[in-house]
Amino acid sequence: MKINKVIGYQVLDSRGRPTVAAAISLTDGSTHTARVPSGASTGMHEAKELRDKGSENEEKFYAGLSVQQVVKNINEKIAPRLIEEQIDLNVVDAHLLELDPSVDHSSLGANATLAVSLAAAIADAHSQNKSLARFFNPDGPLLIPMPMVNILSGGAHANRNMDIQDLLIIPVGAKTFTEALSWIVAVREMAAKLGKEAGHSTNLIADEGGISIPFKSVDEACEFVISVIEKVGLIVGDQVGLALDVASTQFFESEKYNLTNINKSYTSEEFVKYINNLVSNQPIISIEDPFAEDDWSAWQQFMTIAPKKLQVLGDDLLTTNLVRLNKAIDQKSANAILIKANQNGLVTSTLNVLKQARANNFNTVVSARSGENEDSWLSDLATGWSAGQIKVGSTHGSERNAKWNRLLEFEAVEKTKFLNPFN
Ligand code: 2PG
Ligand code: MG
Numbered sequence: 001m002k003i004n005k006v007i008g009y010q011v012l013d014s015r016g017r018p019t020v021a022a023a024i025s026l027t028d029g030s031t032h033t034a035r036v037p038s039g040a041s042t043g044m045h046e047a048k049e050l051r052d053k054g055s056e057n058e059e060k061f062y063a064g065l066s067v068q069q070v071v072k073n074i075n076e077k078i079a080p081r082l083i084e085e086q087i088d089l090n091v092v093d094a095h096l097l098e099l100d101p102s103v104d105h106s107s108l109g110a111n112a113t114l115a116v117s118l119a120a121a122i123a124d125a126h127s128q129n130k131s132l133a134r135f136f137n138p139d140g141p142l143l144i145p146m147p148m149v150n151i152l153s154g155g156a157h158a159n160r161n162m163d164i165q166d167l168l169i170i171p172v173g174a175k176t177f178t179e180a181l182s183w184i185v186a187v188r189e190m191a192a193k194l195g196k197e198a199g200h201s202t203n204l205i206a207d208e209g210g211i212s213i214p215f216k217s218v219d220e221a222c223e224f225v226i227s228v229i230e231k232v233g234l235i236v237g238d239q240v241g242l243a244l245d246v247a248s249t250q251f252f253e254s255e256k257y258n259l260t261n262i263n264k265s266y267t268s269e270e271f272v273k274y275i276n277n278l279v280s281n282q283p284i285i286s287i288e289d290p291f292a293e294d295d296w297s298a299w300q301q302f303m304t305i306a307p308k309k310l311q312v313l314g315d316d317l318l319t320t321n322l323v324r325l326n327k328a329i330d331q332k333s334a335n336a337i338l339i340k341a342n343q344n345g346l347v348t349s350t351l352n353v354l355k356q357a358r359a360n361n362f363n364t365v366v367s368a369r370s371g372e373n374e375d376s377w378l379s380d381l382a383t384g385w386s387a388g389q390i391k392v393g394s395t396h397g398s399e400r401n402a403k404w405n406r407l408l409e410f411e412a413v414e415k416t417k418f419l420n421p422f423n
Contacts, residue, residue: 001027001028001089001123002026002027002086002088003024003025003027003082003083003086003087003120004025004026004027004083005023005024005025005079005083006022006023006024006074006075006079006082006083007022007023007025007074007075007079008020008021008022008071008072008073008074008075008078008115008116009021009023009071010068010071011035011373012373013035013038013371013372013399014207014371014373014397014399015038015040015207017038017062017065017371018051018062018065018066018067019035019036019037019111019371019373020035020067020070020071020074020109020111020112020115021033021034021035021036022034022074022112022115022116022118022119024119024120024122024123026123026127030126032122032123033119033122034115034119034122034375034377035115035373035375036111036115036118036342037342037368037369037372037373038342038370038371039340039343039370040369040370040371041155041156041165041247041249041250041370042316043293043315043316043317043319043343044249044293044316045316045319045321045324046104046110046319046320046340046342046343047104047105047106047110047113047114047319047342047345048105048106048109048110049109049110049342050067050069050073050106050108050110050111051065051066051067051070052064052066052067052068053065055069057069057072067109067111069109070108070111070112071112073108073109073112074112074115074116077108078096078099078113078116081099082116089120089121089123089127090124092116092117092120093120093346093347093348093349096108096113096116096117096346097346100113104345105345105346110342110344110345111342113345113346114341114342114344114346114347117345117346117348118341118347118377121135121347121377131380132377132380132381132384133379133380133381133383133410134384135384136351136380136381136384136385137383137384140415141414141415141416141417142383142384142410142414142416142417143383143386143416143417143419144177144383144407144411144416144417144418144419145365145366145383145387145389145390145407145419146170146171146172146180146388146390146418146419146421146422147170147171147177147180147184147389147391147392147407148169148170148286148365148389148390148391149168149169149170149171149184149188149391149392149394149395150166150167150206150208150209150394151167151168151169151187151188151191151210151211151225151228151394152166152167152191152210152211152212152213152215152221152224152225153165153166153167153206153208153211153212153394154166154167154206154212154215155247155250156247156250156370157207157208157210157370158204158206158207158210158212159204160260160261161204161213161214162212162214162215162221162261163251163259163260163261163262164218164221164244164245164246164247165247165250166208166210166243166244166245166247167221167222167225167242167244168242168243168244168245168391169184169187169225169229169241169242170241170242170243170285170286170389170422171184171239171240172238172239172240172285172420172422172423173234173235173238173239173240176411176418177407177410177411177416177418178408178411180418181395181404181407181408183232183234183239183240184395186234187225187228188211188394188396190231191211191224191225191228194228194231195211195213195224198224200213200214206394207370207371208368208370208372208393208394208397208400209393209394209395209396209397209400210393210394210396211394216261216262217261217262218244218278218282219281219282222242222282222283222284225242226242226282226283237283241283241284241285241286241422242283242284242285243284243286243287243288244278244284244286244287244290245288245289245315246275246287246289246290247288247289247315247316248271248289248290249289249316252291252292252295255267255268257274257292268297268298268301269298269301271290271291271298272291272298272302272305275290275291275302276305276306279306279307279310280307285309285311285422286310286311286313286336287310287311287312287313288314288315288338289313289314289315289317290302290312291317292316293316293319296317296327296333299312299314299328299331299333299334300331300332303332303333303334303335309422311335311336311363311421312334312335312336313334313336313337313338313363313365314328314334314336314337314338315338315340317333317334318334318337318338319340319343319344320337320338320339320343320344320350320353321343321344321353322349322356325337325353325357325362329356329362335361335362335363336357336363336364336365337353337354337357337362337363337364337365338365338367338391339354339365339366339367339387340366340367340369341378347381350381354366354385354387363388363389364385364387364388365388365389365390365391366378366381366382366385366387366390366391367390367391368391368392368393368400368403370393372392372393372399372400373399374398374399374402376402376403376405376406378390378392378403379403379404379406379407380406383407383410386419388419388421389419389421390403390407392404
């Protein structure tokens with residue numbers, strides 16, 4: 001099946017900011033659309049998301065956040081190439097790479113390349129009469145990833161109410177995804193209730209739907225979530241583990257980690273000790289970005305002393321980038337990678353990063369961004385690629401629940417197996 005039409009246009013995301021959509025129409029009359037997400041605590045090594053601010057095409061009505069130039073790139077540069085050359089859907093990414101060979105896709109914008117790349121994958125799946133998940137994993141049971149779900153939010157997603165960005169839970173004792181989600185919903189509800197009873201304002205719902213309570217220290221936040229899990233009747237450790245996204249790049253300045261809520265600054269070496277104490281004293285089974293994106297030696301040092309079973313997850317450190325991943329493999333800087341398609345810019349090369357991580361025994365966590373939309377392709381990618389885990393934010397907001405609901409759908413209608421990388 002061939003491409004008939006490619007149209008880029010601007011839509012709004014969950015923060016009410018513009019983002020890019022691409023629609024690909026095929027010769028059978030069908031149309032396939034993908035919308036791209038957008039981060040707030042972005043790493044500097046991510047592929048480049050272009051916006052109009054400061055450009056010739058600046059669009060003032062959207063506070064400079066519009067993406068009209070990117071839309072133009074799709075309509076005037078990408079579309080003619082894909083249509084006139086009558087290319088097959090499975091080589092769209094190769095053509096996008098030729099059109100923009102820059103490592104960070106800064107000439108067309110990674111938000112242009114990813115929108116088209118995703119729409120092409122969805123269209124290709126359709127041309128084979130398959131869902132996107134089955135397109136990538138045609139045989140055997142679909143493997144459903146373990147969810148990692150935000151309960152408390154801080155950092156860039158919640159007015160810096162807490163220094164760390166997320167306190168999440170992982171329902172490691174659940175036997176199915178459906179059971180896992182039921183526990184998560186129970187914990188989130190109880191967190192809101194107990195938070196209010198303790199006199200906190202729980203009114204601020206963060207960008208990813210987490211509850212924002214201004215806990216001063218990480219220990220305080222952990223202890224609160226532990227009490228919530230216990231109150232629900234679940235066993236901390238056996239059934240539910242804690243996870244952190246420290247997002248430390250956000251508070252690393254002048255070579256110091258500055259925890260402003262407790263008024264303390266740490267050198268890299270001191271912060272390695274601080275993090276190691278934290279993970280040794282709390283039931284934390286996964287820690288993301290404990291150190292800043294270029295503080296490689298802190299990562300390496302930590303890995304030599306960290307508890308053996310701890311998942312040490314690189315987000316800003318690795319930015320779904322093959323070169324950075326290979327460096328982390330060589331230097332033993334982490335043992336898990338967050339996979340975000342828009343940090344990379346193309347579906348095929350995102351998958352290559354995931355494959356390389358898996359081949360080197362890294363855990364893989366497919367992740368949404370803080371600025372999301374109603375699309376659910378993320379759940380299809382995570383499942384089709386058999387990623388061990390998925391991170392979508394909280395269970396609040398339709399842009400988040402679209403992804404959870406897609407996984408519930410798989411479990412209801414397909415033959416599935418629920419993955420547990422923590423077993
Ligand atoms: C992260 C993501 C998602 P953002 O840091 O892992 O939680 O945040 O999309 O803002 O980079
Ligand atoms: Mg992160």
